[in-house]
Amino acid sequence: MAMTVAEIIDLPVVQAGKPKVLSSYGLDTPVRWVHVSDVSDLSDLLQGGELVLTTGAALRRSPRHYLAGLSRERAVGVVVELGAPDAPLPADAGSIAAELGLALIALHRVIRFVDVTEQVHRAIVAEQFAEVAFARRTHEMFTDLGMQRGSPTDIVDATAQLLDTPIVLEDLAHQAVAVAAAGHVTAELLRDWERRSRLHVGPGTASADTQDWISAPVGRHGEEWGRLIALRALPIPRVTMVLERAAQALVLHRMAERDRFDIEHQAQAGLLEDVLQERIRNKDDITARAFALGLRPVESYVPATVRCRDWPHDADPVAALRRSTQLLDAVVHAVKANGHTGLFSIRGSGEVGMVLSLRGVRGRTQHEVLDSLAIALHTGARRQSDSKEMVFGIATPQHDLVEAIRRIGEAGHVAEVALSMPSNGRICFRVNDIRIRGLVSLLRGDPRVQRFAEAELRVLILHDIVSGDRYVEILRGYVELAGNKSALANRLHMSRPALYAKLARIQDILGVDLADGESMTSLHVALLVSEAQSGS
Structure with missing residues (x-):
């Protein structure tokens, strides 16, 4: 000064x-x-x-x-x-x-x-030179971010670095979509964020704990979509200049990324990725950021994944991203429409990972709430994509939010295995629903497992190909029903004597005793490997 x-x-x-x-x-x-x-x-x-x-x-x-x-x-x-x-x-x-x-x-x-x-005059000129140098540094930093297509998080981090003060980017719902703590405790900065932010609507309206906030709108006049806030900042022209330059950079980024999912989804995906990659490890900071992004505190959080079968392949990456974004939007809409909150991220083609905070519904168990949500997700996913089948994989609920985020991969595995299982109209799958299928799905690419399955079933498959019989299908039903011949006869609409004859013929072809527990287990695993291979 x-x-x-x-x-x-x-x-x-x-x-x-x-x-x-x-x-x-x-x-x-x-x-x-x-x-x-x-x-x-x-x-x-x-x-x-x-x-x-x-x-x-x-x-x-x-x-x-x-x-x-x-x-x-x-x-x-x-x-x-x-x-x-x-x-x-x-x-x-x-x-x-x-x-x-x-x-x-x-x-x-x-x-x-x-x-x-x-x-x-030496002091005045030095001050002026410092201001010119700072303005140049600011210009170069935001220009580089624009050339490199820096994310909103990158822009907020650069703003905090320039001003050496915490910076928060919030949306119109007063959710903190990006935060740079600048050496402060994130959890403390975001404490009761929505209420405090709503009270700070402009100069002269600040409460006691927000009187040192300086803010700048983000977006063109009349079309603002967010606000940049410098916390614990001195009211000097330098702060205003940097906030305005950062706001311009955010607007340009939004214009350049217009076809991509909105800033809230980017912030949520960024938080999930930061936790999964262990870029941030402080649980208080992670929880504070999650709550500031709209996640509701609950007793336990549910890791889950939505995955669609036969997801179309787009050679154009922009078209592929647009399609995935439509699926993400459908998932988020279904979750919020049912009164729940969550953190969401596109995990792959036709796949959305999430951590859910479920709204308690009197008289319903968590399983029933998730089953109801699965139906809503399926309806929304079908409306937004060409995929006719979707599964909802659920991992074990966790009291700790960070652990729930880390189990999104487990939920993705459940969904992957569920898609490899025979389609029977079921949507919602949990860890205990996949069991041995989960292990088989993990190992299906192992040549040793493939050789095992081939050795167990080769002669029976060849027999069906040559004769046109359906012995493999009969064997699959036999092991699925744990050797219950009466139930199998009813499923196949076949008389018992006829079924007994076919089972005897299968034993002869394979050279095994189907009543032997180990033989039944080996054949069942081989059939599961075969199913997993055909479904992959």
């Missing part, structure tokens, strides 16, 4: 003159320049904001006329050198200066005015 009148008086070179303040008006006013002159009329020499140094001849002759002229030219004050003891100022000079809004300081010893101007 520019030096004030008081700071100039405190300089050693001025203090050597034994200064006495005759008018303290405007001592904290910044000084734009220091002007040395003994002429009585400075109207053609001043531009405003100057501190005048003089020996005081004109001031002694007519204090009101001289000081009124300085006031008209918007000078900030006068430093007058008294010189000899017999050259005092008029007694009313101080009161006149105060009346006209000028500082007046008298020096009782002679000093070198050139030393004063040199020190002050």
Whole structure:
């Protein structure tokens, strides 16, 4: 900041003159320049904001006329050198200066005015140079972010780095979609964020704990979609300039990424990825960011994944992203329409991972709530995509939010296995629904597992191909029903004697005893491997 009148008086070179303040008006006013002159009329020499140094001849002759002229030219004050003891100022000079809004300081010893101007002007020029250098650094940083297509998080981080103060980007719902803590505790910064932010709607409206906030709207006038807030910031032009430049960068990013999912989804996906990649590990910070993004605190959180079968392949990456975004939007809409909240992320083609905070419904279990949500998700997914089948994989609910986020991969595995299972109209699958199928799905790419399945079933498959029989289908039903021949006969709409004959023929072809537990287990696993291979 520019030096004030008081700071100039405190300089050693001025203090050597034994200064006495005759008018303290405007001592904290910044000084734009220091002007040395003994002429009585400075109207053609001043531009405003100057501190005048003089020996005081004109001031002694007519204090009101001289000081009124300085006031008209918007000078900030006068430093007058008294010189000899017999050259005092008029007694009313101080009161006149105060009346006209000028500082007046008298020096009782002679000093070198050139030393004063040199020190002050050096400081002023250094300040101006620093501001120019800072503006250039700001311009270069945001230009580089624009060239590199930096994310909103990158822009917020750069803003915090430039201002060395915490920065929060929020949407119109007062959800903190990006935060840079700048060395502070994120959980403390985001404490009760929505309420505090709503109270801070502009200058003069801040509460006690938001009085040091400085904000800037994000978006074109009348179409604002967010707000940048500098926390614990000093109200100086530099802060305003950087916030406005950051807001412009965010608008340009939004325009460039118009076809991508909105900023809230980016923020949620970024948080999930940060946790999964262990870029952030502080649980309090993670929880604070999640709650600021709209996740409702509950006793336990549900890791889940929506996955669609036969998801169309788009060679155009923009079209593929647009299709995935439509699925994400459908999932988010279904969750919110059912009164739940969550964090969501596109995990792959036709796949959305999430952590859910379920709204409790009286008289319904968590299983029933999830089954109901699965139906809504299926309806929304079918409406937004060409996929006719969708599964909802659910991992074990967790009391700890961070652990729930880390189990999204487990939910994805459940959904993957569920898609490899025979389609029977079921949508919702949990860990205990996949069991051995889950292990088989994990190992299906292992050549040793493939060789095992081939060795177990090869001769029966070849027999069906040559003869047209359906022995593999009969064997699959037999192991699925744990050897219950009556139930199998009913499923196949076949008489028992006919079924017994076919089972005997299968035993002969395979050379095994189907009543033997180990043989049944081996054949069942081989069939599951075969199913997993055909469904992959």
